[in-house]
Amino acid sequence: MLYGRERERAAVDALLDGARGGRSGVLLLRGEPGIGKTAVLEYAVAAAGDGFRVVRATGVEYEAELPFAGLSLLLSSGLDRLHALPGPQRRSLEGAFGLGEPAGGADRLLTGLATLGLLAELASEQPLLCVVDDVQWLDRSSLDALLIAARRLQAEGVALLLAARDTGAGEDAGGAGAGVGVGAGEGSPARPGTAVGPLAGLPELRLTGLAEPDAVRLLDDRSGTARTGPALTGPARRRLLAEAAGNPLALVELPSTEADLASGGLALTSRLRIAFHGQVTGLPPATQTMLLVAAAEENGELDVVLAAAAALGAGADALEPAERAGLVAVGADRRFAFRHPLLRAAVLQRAPLQQRLAAHRALGEALEEGDRRTWHLALAATAPDAGLADALERTAARAEARGAHGGAAAAYERAAGLTPDRDGATRRLVLAAEAATEEGKLELAEALADRAGARTDSVFAHALLDQVRAVAQFWRGAYPAAYRLLLDAAATDIEPAHAARMLLQAFHAAWYVGEEPVATVLDRLAALPLGADEPLAPLARHLSAAVLPALGRAAGPLPDVRATAAAARKAGAESPVDLVQLCGATLVLGRDHETLELAAELTAEARAKGTVGVLPTLQFFLAEAELFHGRHRDAEVTATEGLALARDTGQAQWTSQLASLLACVAALAGADERCAELAAAALVPGSAAPAAGEPWAHWALALLDLGRGRAAAAADRLHTLTTGPYRHHVGATRAVPDLVEAAVRLGEPQRAAEPYERFARWAAAAGTPWAEALRLRCQALLGPDELAESAYRAALDLHEGAHRPFERARTALLYGEWLRRERRRTDARPHLGAALEVFERLGAEPWADRARTELTATGTAAPAPAEADGALTVLTPQELQIARLAARGLSNRDIAAQLFLSPRTVGHHLYKAYPKLGIASRTELAALFRA
Numbered sequence: 001m002l003y004g005r006e007r008e009r010a011a012v013d014a015l016l017d018g019a020r021g022g023r024s025g026v027l028l029l030r031g032e033p034g035i036g037k038t039a040v041l042e043y044a045v046a047a048a049g050d051g052f053r054v055v056r057a058t059g060v061e062y063e064a065e066l067p068f069a070g071l072s073l074l075l076s077s078g079l080d081r082l083h084a085l086p087g088p089q090r091r092s093l094e095g096a097f098g099l100g101e102p103a104g105g106a107d108r109l110l111t112g113l114a115t116l117g118l119l120a121e122l123a124s125e126q127p128l129l130c131v132v133d134d135v136q137w138l139d140r141s142s143l144d145a146l147l148i149a150a151r152r153l154q155a156e157g158v159a160l161l162l163a164a165r166d167t168g169a170g171e172d173a174g175g176a177g178a179g180v181g182v183g184a185g186e187g188s189p190a191r192p193g194t195a196v197g198p199l200a201g202l203p204e205l206r207l208t209g210l211a212e213p214d215a216v217r218l219l220d221d222r223s224g225t226a227r228t229g230p231a232l233t234g235p236a237r238r239r240l241l242a243e244a245a246g247n248p249l250a251l252v253e254l255p256s257t258e259a260d261l262a263s264g265g266l267a268l269t270s271r272l273r274i275a276f277h278g279q280v281t282g283l284p285p286a287t288q289t290m291l292l293v294a295a296a297e298e299n300g301e302l303d304v305v306l307a308a309a310a311a312l313g314a315g316a317d318a319l320e321p322a323e324r325a326g327l328v329a330v331g332a333d334r335r336f337a338f339r340h341p342l343l344r345a346a347v348l349q350r351a352p353l354q355q356r357l358a359a360h361r362a363l364g365e366a367l368e369e370g371d372r373r374t375w376h377l378a379l380a381a382t383a384p385d386a387g388l389a390d391a392l393e394r395t396a397a398r399a400e401a402r403g404a405h406g407g408a409a410a411a412y413e414r415a416a417g418l419t420p421d422r423d424g425a426t427r428r429l430v431l432a433a434e435a436a437t438e439e440g441k442l443e444l445a446e447a448l449a450d451r452a453g454a455r456t457d458s459v460f461a462h463a464l465l466d467q468v469r470a471v472a473q474f475w476r477g478a479y480p481a482a483y484r485l486l487l488d489a490a491a492t493d494i495e496p497a498h499a500a501r502m503l504l505q506a507f508h509a510a511w512y513v514g515e516e517p518v519a520t521v522l523d524r525l526a527a528l529p530l531g532a533d534e535p536l537a538p539l540a541r542h543l544s545a546a547v548l549p550a551l552g553r554a555a556g557p558l559p560d561v562r563a564t565a566a567a568a569r570k571a572g573a574e575s576p577v578d579l580v581q582l583c584g585a586t587l588v589l590g591r592d593h594e595t596l597e598l599a600a601e602l603t604a605e606a607r608a609k610g611t612v613g614v615l616p617t618l619q620f621f622l623a624e625a626e627l628f629h630g631r632h633r634d635a636e637v638t639a640t641e642g643l644a645l646a647r648d649t650g651q652a653q654w655t656s657q658l659a660s661l662l663a664c665v666a667a668l669a670g671a672d673e674r675c676a677e678l679a680a681a682a683l684v685p686g687s688a689a690p691a692a693g694e695p696w697a698h699w700a701l702a703l704l705d706l707g708r709g710r711a712a713a714a715a716d717r718l719h720t721l722t723t724g725p726y727r728h729h730v731g732a733t734r735a736v737p738d739l740v741e742a743a744v745r746l747g748e749p750q751r752a753a754e755p756y757e758r759f760a761r762w763a764a765a766a767g768t769p770w771a772e773a774l775r776l777r778c779q780a781l782l783g784p785d786e787l788a789e790s791a792y793r794a795a796l797d798l799h800e801g802a803h804r805p806f807e808r809a810r811t812a813l814l815y816g817e818w819l820r821r822e823r824r825r826t827d828a829r830p831h832l833g834a835a836l837e838v839f840e841r842l843g844a845e846p847w848a849d850r851a852r853t854e855l856t857a858t859g860t861a862a863p864a865p866a867e868a869d870g871a872l873t874v875l876t877p878q879e880l881q882i883a884r885l886a887a888r889g890l891s892n893r894d895i896a897a898q899l900f901l902s903p904r905t906v907g908h909h910l911y912k913a914y915p916k917l918g919i920a921s922r923t924e925l926a927a928l929f930r931a
Helices: 006-020 037-051 069-084 087-096 108-122 140-152 212-222 234-244 248-253 258-262 268-281 285-296 302-311 316-324 341-350 353-366 371-380 386-401 405-418 422-439 442-453 459-475 479-490 496-510 515-527 537-547 561-570 580-588 592-609 612-628 632-648 652-669 672-683 694-707 711-723 730-734 736-745 749-766 769-782 785-799 805-821 825-842 845-857 870-874 877-887 892-899 903-917 922-930
Strands: 025-031 053-058 128-133 158-165 204-206 328-330 336-338
Touching: 006 025, 006 037, 006 128, 006 158, 006 204, 025 037, 037 053, 037 128, 037 158, 053 069, 069 087, 069 108, 069 128, 069 140, 087 108, 108 128, 108 140, 108 158, 108 612, 108 632, 108 903, 140 158, 140 405, 140 632, 212 234, 212 248, 234 248, 248 268, 268 285, 268 341, 285 302, 285 316, 285 336, 285 341, 285 353, 302 316, 302 353, 316 328, 336 341, 353 371, 371 386, 371 405, 386 405, 386 422, 405 422, 405 442, 422 442, 422 459, 442 459, 459 479, 459 496, 479 496, 479 515, 496 515, 496 537, 515 537, 537 561, 537 580, 561 580, 561 592, 580 592, 580 612, 580 730, 592 612, 612 632, 612 652, 632 652, 632 877, 652 672, 652 694, 652 845, 672 694, 694 711, 694 730, 694 736, 694 845, 711 730, 711 736, 711 749, 730 736, 736 749, 736 769, 749 769, 769 785, 769 805, 785 805, 805 825, 805 845, 825 845, 870 903, 877 892, 877 903, 877 922, 892 903, 903 922
Parallel strands: 025 158, 025 204, 053 128, 128 158
Antiparallel strands: 328 336
């Protein structure tokens, strides 16, 4: 029975009602230990009744991290539905759950999306209630997958109810669990998390103490039971009510005798443990042994616990006193459940070390061969054991293959401690440091690196450890330190292939430091003696040839990007992960059409293979190319999906980049508030690290200013961008023509002189007609005036066939404005009219307003504003993406597989899109897109 909790019951009822109506929802219950989170979960299960399918799991505080242990318990009843998932997703979950071989390079995002797919399948016949208690103790791989699914639930009919415990300053957390706390968390270096923890952003409800009348009712109803002893009266009763402060567990568990209340001064959690200690101490020794084994066994499997306890002299009959006392219960699934997690922690805490070691040893011997057996035996070991260390390394390797790098780090570290020989132990510490880096446990990675470095003189080992330290520095935003560490590590006497990978990482760090470090890295990369059969050799050559000319350096001819990709694939490069760098490189020297083709191809390949983690990177490059080609709506659709994926996996770099690119799209459309909001999100105010999207964000804000006629503000932003440390970035290079326009409008063309000279050299190196057209436009603006017309006309000629309608329209607008100022109104009108038509078609509202004003000034009545891009502009980016695929004839299930949604969510979006478009069928939808 719940006492009080009207607010909590209403929130749970609303969640369940939504699921009954086909809507999905998530609610996180948070609060201190014993505050009643589990009771609210039980209320939800009861309120769901027979109309829901219910799956549930509980995180367990444990000394080892067993990958996907929590998720496999949660979804074990639904494994018969795995066949309904798309192939890559099905294989991902099969590998995670040990039902099949893990796919190479397992992708945590894909496992999360597969979790979403399986939850949707389980809800296909009736709504699903998914209940997870003690989320803070879930293994990290399970938590990641569950949260990815939680953040993408939309219209599946799934109610996801989570409960997580807060850990406060005055509380003993109790034990060394491998789970992720609510208050803090780290993300992977490829997917860094935020400072507020992995559960941030979920709808949450914080539970506080019961109101006094409800606390009194609970105390009255529970006092005098077999568990609590005689009823409290008088001062002791008042004192208990005051000290419990409405905490239901304290009200139930503390009042065993009035004397117990004298143990004040301790944190409430510690006092509750003491109370549990007392309840366990009075049990027969065999029953205490049974409880210890059950507490040490992470899955609660009855058969395993009974076998291990029997080996320690406790028979099955020893369980009965604990059940009679209400300390444990065995469910229909033959699993142990302690009355409260603090009770389980108390059992472990009170047991002497030798008894805990014996329990782990007995559990290991009771389990069949596998990772759980290996871990229990490792936790029981008190001396080096070469065979056990080897087995634990194999466990770590399997965890890495499943994408569970945190579990791998823990296993490698423990294996190092069990390894008799110094070199073998050092090697395993290096592996542990690398795995911790992949998991984003940066402080742990650095500590492991320091331990390993103190044990070895190996040049190669120290180079690898510096690589670990560099990755940690990179994700903290310490780009110069990361750059120097990687550059020095690559200079040591190591294999060229290893050096090449380090230098490619160093290039990434150098990109945020400045032009000279970038050139240094590329020079070193070009000097490496890489054989023709080395997968990175074609990539290294292409990177140097693409980037060095953009920095004003000499380089060899730039090969066609497809030829480079083919050579890299032939040499064994992993596609698309190794090839993604090519997409960015081709943009640096203006080969945007090559990026457009390659990024689209690699994106499709990543979807097909299930290599989902690389998609935000690919989608950023693809969206850049689409935007540069004037395909603003396409860029918005691509970047919107990429941003959602980046946020789902905590890829902070690409979250920033994609948000800033979308800010640019919003600026071109004149969406002032959205532009400012996205730019602020990209810049991550308050962060110690420079935001990766900073150049694009400032360009976006400057474009908004320029479009709105605020030339001074635009010029200030653009001058800083194009002359600062990021001036070599793609966005900064492409922003120079905007700086020229703003500076000329202010009557201060000298502010753009130096950036223009660099842009002119860049355009010459790029050698593309559109780049030369932009240079000519800048030249026409900067003067001399008598050469302006020839420059404008030459630019317009070069724009023809370049498939960049927005830039051509801007040139036409500037030319028309110049002609009007020259009092050649008749000549100005066709250019202004053409510019207006393009701006309106693209939805570039500020630029359309400018063209309309100029056209009116020539004495011609400008047409009224037209709706941009036809009926499809009424759709959200996700609706448009789904509608496009549906128009091509794909089924809802096929679309769901492409976009990592559930089929019901796809149907939901189409249901919303049809009325907006004024249609009622897929046939009409296809006709609309053909038109």
